[in-house]
Amino acid sequence: MTQYKPQTRAYAAQQATAPLAPFSFERRVPGPNDVAIEILFCGVCHSDLHTARNEWHNTIYPSVPGHEIVGRVVAVGDAVKNFKEGDTVGVGCMVDSCQHCATCAEGLEQYCENGFTGTYNGPLFGGENTYGGYSSSIVVSEKFVLKVSHTDKLAAVAPLLCAGITTYSPLRQWGVGKGHKVGIVGLGGLGHMGVKIAAAMGAHVVLFTTSPDKKADALRLGAKEVVVSKNEDEMAAHANSFDFILNTVAASHNLDPFIALLKRDATMTLVGAPEFPHPSPGVFGLIMGRKRLAGSLIGGVAETQEMLDFCAQHDIVSDIEMIRMDQINEAYERMLKSDVKYRFVIDMATLG
């Protein structure tokens, strides 16, 4: 473990109203099961902004966001079996969970009955702080480290660790595949991954957007049809026809027009958590076709590895715009205006 230096450079928010700025701290000395990783790239997720600005009212400061991490292994503990120095790896939204509850045993660490430990902002809903990927290095228990095999597009792989798995998991859970008509609502960081992944799974993908100018892009990304969701006639033409809808929009919006497009017994899964509630979905819409509204949170560790392998096999990465670390505050402002196609990724070599 001689090569690893715990001193870590980072960008942090010191309070909700402050911009992110340089910050340094010490990572733990790697234990026998730990992997020490030099971070090469880190994707910028909307959750980073929510946390930096305390919009979920649970931020511990200083806050170092970032949970779409790719990097290179620089040291491993004595008991580490699956990784060695020089390996290209990823870290997603979790760095620990209780590892002894029934849910962890099922490989669903994201629903750990005792609460998983987020890659930043510590155990969910409070507890000791953790520092995320806007930093030069990270030390993570082997169990939560992922193998990255398509190493030629590392920066564009980073967003798979959150945006990728968040969309892959519900698509897999609900059995999306050939012959299915699948809707993806919203073409942002999550939505554009949803389109690519659902298309690779063999589904007929329909992208729903409020912006007609996203049509060409959606088709390029793999959608077979694009529906402008404000257009009632376009929507009505798809009534009761979808096997599954993945709704990636975090802004408050009316869910009923999408529920109306589901087939009987079909599900719309929400993966975006709005700051202000959606209008209440109509109960009649659910009752009249035995339809379902569900939620889904990222994915388990094993499933994240499965997703990375699936994406490597299908040559799927995120469409990204690379930024320097010192552009992060500007990137947040642009993200708020949806001015990004489709994910910012920080080049950690610019951390200085």
Add this chain to the structure above:
Amino acid sequence: MTQYKPQTRAYAAQQATAPLAPFSFERRVPGPNDVAIEILFCGVCHSDLHTARNEWHNTIYPSVPGHEIVGRVVAVGDAVKNFKEGDTVGVGCMVDSCQHCATCAEGLEQYCENGFTGTYNGPLFGGENTYGGYSSSIVVSEKFVLKVSHTDKLAAVAPLLCAGITTYSPLRQWGVGKGHKVGIVGLGGLGHMGVKIAAAMGAHVVLFTTSPDKKADALRLGAKEVVVSKNEDEMAAHANSFDFILNTVAASHNLDPFIALLKRDATMTLVGAPEFPHPSPGVFGLIMGRKRLAGSLIGGVAETQEMLDFCAQHDIVSDIEMIRMDQINEAYERMLKSDVKYRFVIDMATLG
């Protein structure tokens, strides 16, 4: 067909603000596939009141409500195979559907792609009127007539045709059985059937109510536990523990405290359609345990027969209060005050 007289006595609402009053009309002459039924008892469903008073804004007047019908066959068409004069039968919420769509072929006539024909108020969402069970007789296509085998409690069987199947169908759909912890929300006409049926299916039934004085009754009906849903401590003790929750409450209420009680991947099915929307369910609550909110509408014809047979086998009937036909308006007022344990049933011999 000589015995059947089309002239039919009934009670009808002539407009939204008028009380129900005597009315007479002619039923159709039975065709080759029709069964003519002398109505003995008719349950009083909250939908009857909604329709009589045009609360769903789709009532065609005059309106003869009633879709929890039991009676005796008085004549059958030449092509009728499964019923004969003298048989004891039931008719539920539907008297027809298209019979040629894929959904009808699956035996899910309640979701008929071309819209089923309600026992009263005609085809769903408009169309020609039909007259329901607050009447001396009815003529129904054999396909929509059910066999009633526990003939010794006919009046108490009537509510099974709507309240029974509405609760039975989602309990069956979601695989409720032995070893399952199942919540029933609300102890009214639907809820009390849900408790009895879920208990007979072998589930550990927990009844949720806002009225502590319903505890004894719920236990008598088959619940193992009763939780006063306004009591946050009582609710918290059941967090993440339910395999399924059937929510029978039609009044607008906060769904989140119940979603919080579901296990990961578990479902709460709504069978009550509120006049005013529920507060919007929190997306976090669905996301954090991959939970599901669903709807369900009555049940198909074959499933309704299955439910009647199941109830006969387990000696399940509704707890009823018998009324005379001329007490219907008073019964509606009492129903609005939840002053009924647990279903009014009209003795059709009192139609006069």
